[in-house]
Amino acid sequence: MAERTYGEVVEGLRGRGRPVRSGVFDERQVRAAAGVTLALGAVAFAFAALAREYRPIQLVTAFLAVEFLLRVAFGLRRSPVGRLARLLTRGQAPEWVSARPKRFAWSLGLAMSLLMTAITNSGIRGPLPFAICSVCLVLMWLEAVLGLCLGCGIHRGLVRRGWLASDGDEPCSGGSCRVEE
Numbered sequence: 238m239a240e241r242t243y244g245e246v247v248e249g250l251r252g253r254g255r256p257v258r259s260g261v262f263d264e265r266q267v268r269a270a271a272g273v274t275l276a277l278g279a280v281a282f283a284f285a286a287l288a289r290e291y292r293p294i295q296l297v298t299a300f301l302a303v304e305f306l307l308r309v310a311f312g313l314r315r316s317p318v319g320r321l322a323r324l325l326t327r328g329q330a331p332e333w334v335s336a337r338p339k340r341f342a343w344s345l346g347l348a349m350s351l352l353m354t355a356i357t358n359s360g361i362r363g364p365l366p367f368a369i370c371s372v373c374l375v376l377m378w379l380e381a382v383l384g385l386c387l388g389c390g391i392h393r394g395l396v397r398r399g400w401l402a403s404d405g406d407e408p409c410s411g412g413s414c415r416v417e418e
Contacts, residue, residue, distance in 0.1 A: 245336075262339050271377050339386070341401070
């Protein structure tokens with residue numbers, strides 16, 4: 238029976254001078270997905286902050302919780318935003334990055350979106366949801382616009398300290414998750 242790998246396995250992919258057997262994601266798709274989630278979150282945030290209309294943020298946070306749950310469980314290909322990101326980036330050469338740090342970052346996104354879903358749907362308003370939502374928007378902006386994945390950096394630090402396992406051939410070295418074909 239074949240072992241299930243999280244992410245995509247790309248034949249001929251090399252990282253650190255050896256074949257990569259662990260799962261990877263296309264960084265272009267990851268960034269496009271971050272841009273779409275950023276747009277959804279920003280619109281919902283604007284309705285809540287400016288118009289005091291909370292229904293959009295209640296719906297968007299619940300949608301993002303499901304979105305991140307699908308990403309964490311099955312990867313980007315099985316999530317609605319991931320499918321849209323794939324469509325948006327078709328025809329572009331992929332930039333492969335390790336799947337494990339992305340999964341860790343999406344787990345953080347899942348936790349924050351679940352927290353925001355609980356907060357906004359229980360009627361809590363004011364500085365707490367504003368602060369959490371602001372942090373989420375900044376993190377999505379960093380990923381989408383600058384390609385900086387703070388969750389991936391945290392993952393890398395935890396692996397270096399031995400608190401999380403590494404694939405061994407995981408293509409993240411020197412702070413970069415890029416690999417060569």
